[in-house]
Amino acid sequence: MLFVYECTENIITDFKKFYDTQLSAEDKRKIFIPTYDCMKKYQGSWHIEKKPLFRNCFFIECRDKKELKSTLNRQHCSDFLAEDVMSGITSLRLEQEEFLKELMQPETKTISMSTGYIKDGTTYVTQGPLQGREKFIRRIDRHKRLAWLMLPEGEGQWELRTGLEIISKG
Template sequence: MGLYVVQVVGGQERHAADLIRKVAGASVEDSFIPELEVMKKIHGEWVYKREKLFTGYVFVKTHEPAVVKKALMALPMFARMIGTGNDAFVPLSREEVAWLNAHTDARTHVLEMSEGIIEGDEVLITSGPLRGQEANIVKIDRHKRLAWMDVHMFGRTKTIRVGLEIVTKR
């Protein structure tokens, strides 16, 4: 069973995931959009929100990628399976799948908020899925409670936004 990535128009991910499940039927075990948990200030109060981790992509777990590709042609929207272009479908690598499984909740596919502290010039993640990933953090915005980190996904290094609350700075 491989985990494949389908590129869709940004903003249509949820609709595309539902249609893929419906059109491809039993050949698709799961079709989902990984999300991240962030905090937003709304009316002066911090609330948890979910946003897309990879805008414009739907993840499809299947053992029949050719059936899924054929089903994509029946969709009333742009949707293409990421591959080499010559009808060769490339699933996510073991490392990419391991990263997703280690950092997102298996049931909800959400990368939850992490907490950390800053000691001098170093960031130390104290809790959450980013614990132990300090070396991959590129930038932190303490006021928006966000961090940017480098991950290897889709066969290349990609900088993604993640939720990180810095509780103290020493």
């Protein structure tokens, strides 16, 4: 099961410190910040950069809340922080979880760049994780090489960005 912990501004530094200093490598695979690859132009050429998929959000992969609580206690998380995490997490719907897992690389939890083209106003993705998922693309910024997507079956509006390079438009 995949949970989302959306940190508030005053908690984010505490949680990042706990994440960086207390968590083992194995637990960091279960508690992670998903990222996406995007292109940025500097010094006259394009470079790939990693950016967080959602602002101030950590994703937690575990069976249930009980397992998460035992992980936090085992890693010597402060009571205040553990209580905030337990009260602030929400579980993703199955459709959302499957969608994100299909997009992300399993080891790095990163959504890599996609490549495609636009023909007669329709976007076709030829390479990358967005291939076959064109219907979820809501907006494309060809200059910044970004695509905005909406999570399926979402409560509210869960929008995410990912890298998409449009190589031709006809």
